[in-house]
């Protein structure tokens with residue numbers, strides 16, 4: 199297992215949990231979802247707590263990076 203040095207600004211994100219939204223197909227931190235009462239935090243998106251996937255589930259499908267870029271568009275099935 200790789201580990202980041204303590205104090206590395208990236209290490210905090212490495213430990214965070216992310217959820218991906220089935221509606222807007224964007225990833226946000228679990229905290230952001232929680233702050234929005236479990237709904238998708240992306241502006242204008244109507245995704246609910248039922249529409250979110252753990253980021254690692256999405257990664258298992260298409261091999262995205264360990265830490266998503268927050269708010270970036272990640273299609274479920276990217277063009278090969």
Ligand SMILES: [Zn+2]
Nearest residue numbers: 219222238243
């Ligand atoms: Zn959404």
